[in-house]
Amino acid sequence: MSADTNLDIAALDKAHALHPWTHFESFSRDGALVIERGDGCSLWDSDGREYLDAVGGLWCTNIGLGRREMADAIAAQAEKLAFCNTFVDMTNGPAALLSAKLAELAPGDLNHVHFTTGGSTAIDSAYRMVAYYQSCAGRTDKTHVIARNSSYHGSTFATISIGKRAGDKMPEFDYKTDGIHHISAPDCYRAISDRSEAEFCDDLVAEFEAKIEEVGPDKVGGFFAEPIQASGGVVVPPEGYLKRMAEVCRKHDILFIADEVVTGFGRLGHWFASWDEFGVQPDIICCAKGLSSGYQPIGATIFSDQIWDAMQGDRWYASGFTYAGHPVACAAALKNIEIIERENLLHHAAQVGRYFEERLSVLEALPLAGDVRGRKLMMCVESVADKVTKALLPDHLDVGKRISDAAEARGLMVRPMGHLNVMSPPLVITQSQVDFVAETLEHAIVEVTDQLVKDGQKVG
Incomplete structure (x- = not known):
C-alpha cells in the first residue's frame, strides 16, 4: 500500500497501531x-x-537497503520451502548451513547455535541457558545473573529486567528483580573526575567482585555485558575492563555472555567485537540485527563446547521458538554474510x-x-x-x-x-x-x- 493508493497510511497507523516505546500524548498529537x-x-x-x-x-x-540479490534469495527460499519447524529432530538446509557458518565466524570454541527470532529472544535464551548449564554441571544454585546500569538487553519480561536503562522501567509495568543484580556502567565520561581511567577500571572490577561476594559465588551463574553499551549511551569501557571482568567470571564459574546484538556483523569492523576489538573470549555470544541486516527477523545464541558438553545426556532442552531456524530468515542471513565477505x-x-x-x-x-x-x-x-x-x-x-x-x-x-x-x-x-x-x-x-x-x- 503506497501513497498513491488513496489510503491514508498515517491515519490508519494512528488509529490502529501500538508502536514499541509509544509516548501516547505526543503520538496522539503527531502520529508517525x-x-x-x-x-x-x-x-x-x-x-x-x-x-x-x-x-x-x-x-x-x-x-544497506534495496539489495536485489537479498530480495531474490528471500523469494527463492520462500518458493522452495517457506517454513519448516526445527523442533526436536527436524531441520532445513539454510538453518544447518547458517549454524555452521556462525560457528566458523565466532571466536574460540563457540561452535553451537540456538536460533531465535531476534535480539531480545537471543538474550532471553541465554538467560535460560545460564541456569540450565549450571544445573547440568551440578551447580543448581547458580541461577542469579549480574548486568550493568545503563544497559539494554531486550524487551521480553526477562531481558527488560536484566537491562537497566533510564526510561525503560515504567511504573505501569512489573519487572523481575529476584535473582537479577546490577553494577555500575563503565561510563568514563560521567565517572572519571579526579581518578585516572586505570583507577576507574580497578574500581569497576572491585565492585563486580564485591557484588559476587554479596550475592554469593555459589549463586551467581552469568554476567551479561554489551562490549559497548549501545542504547544506554554508546558507553565505551576503559582499557582492559572487559578482559578483567571475564577473568573474574572464570574464577567463579560464571558464564560471560556478550550481548553483540549491536556490535556483531561489522559495526566495529569485525564479525564479533568481543575478541577482535576487546580480546575477550565469551562463553555465549548473542546476535541479531546485522545477522540479516534487517532483511528478515532472526537472532542467534552462539555458545561454547563446554556448555554443549555439559548439557548432554538423558534430558530435554525445553526452550525454543516456532520461527527458530526459519528457512527464509536463515537464507537471508547467509546471503547477507556472503555480501559482507564479497564486498x-x-x-x-x-x-x-x-x-x-x-x-x-x-x-x-x-x-x-x-x-x-x-x-x-x-x-x-x-x-x-x-x-x-x-x-x-x-x-x-x-x-x-x-x-x-x-x-x-x-x-x-x-x-x-x-x-x-x-x-x-x-x-x-x-x-x-x-x-x-x-x-x-x-x-x-x-x-x-x-x-x-x-x-x-x-x-x-
Whole structure:
C-alpha cells in the first residue's frame, strides 16, 4: 500500500497501531512518519522527501537497503520451502548451513547455535541457558545473573529486567528483580573526575567482585555485558575492563555472555567485537540485527563446547521458538554474510568508521556538546547544559528530540534518546556521506543551541 493508493497510511497507523516505546500524548498529537522506500543509506517518506539514515534502521541495516540479490534469495527460499519447524529432530538446509557458518565466524570454541527470532529472544535464551548449564554441571544454585546500569538487553519480561536503562522501567509495568543484580556502567565520561581511567577500571572490577561476594559465588551463574553499551549511551569501557571482568567470571564459574546484538556483523569492523576489538573470549555470544541486516527477523545464541558438553545426556532442552531456524530468515542471513565477505565490508567499516570518529570529534567544540564518543560506526553526541560540571538540560526541553527534528528537516536521521543523539549508519556509508552527517548535525545542534539561548536557557 503506497501513497498513491488513496489510503491514508498515517491515519490508519494512528488509529490502529501500538508502536514499541509509544509516548501516547505526543503520538496522539503527531502520529508517525511514513517511510515508503529505501536504498543504500537513504530513506524516502510518503511525500517523496529523502533522508540519509544515520540510525541504520535500528542499528541493523548493515549492508544497506534495496539489495536485489537479498530480495531474490528471500523469494527463492520462500518458493522452495517457506517454513519448516526445527523442533526436536527436524531441520532445513539454510538453518544447518547458517549454524555452521556462525560457528566458523565466532571466536574460540563457540561452535553451537540456538536460533531465535531476534535480539531480545537471543538474550532471553541465554538467560535460560545460564541456569540450565549450571544445573547440568551440578551447580543448581547458580541461577542469579549480574548486568550493568545503563544497559539494554531486550524487551521480553526477562531481558527488560536484566537491562537497566533510564526510561525503560515504567511504573505501569512489573519487572523481575529476584535473582537479577546490577553494577555500575563503565561510563568514563560521567565517572572519571579526579581518578585516572586505570583507577576507574580497578574500581569497576572491585565492585563486580564485591557484588559476587554479596550475592554469593555459589549463586551467581552469568554476567551479561554489551562490549559497548549501545542504547544506554554508546558507553565505551576503559582499557582492559572487559578482559578483567571475564577473568573474574572464570574464577567463579560464571558464564560471560556478550550481548553483540549491536556490535556483531561489522559495526566495529569485525564479525564479533568481543575478541577482535576487546580480546575477550565469551562463553555465549548473542546476535541479531546485522545477522540479516534487517532483511528478515532472526537472532542467534552462539555458545561454547563446554556448555554443549555439559548439557548432554538423558534430558530435554525445553526452550525454543516456532520461527527458530526459519528457512527464509536463515537464507537471508547467509546471503547477507556472503555480501559482507564479497564486498569486504568489514574492512570498509573499519576504515570509514575511523573517519566517522574523526569528523564527529569536531562537534565537541560546540557549547551544547558535552561528549562525542563511540567507536567506528557506533557513535553518540551527549548534550549538556554545562561542559564543566556535565550538568544535563531539564528533561522537559527534550534536547535530543529537538536536535533530531532539526537534522531531519535538513534530510538527516539521527536517533534521539533523552539528551543523546545516537548514530549507527549502514556499513556501506561513504566518506562523502559521513561529511554530510557531520556537517548537517553541526547545523542542527547550532540551531537548537541558538533557540535554547533565545528562550533563556544557559548553555556552555
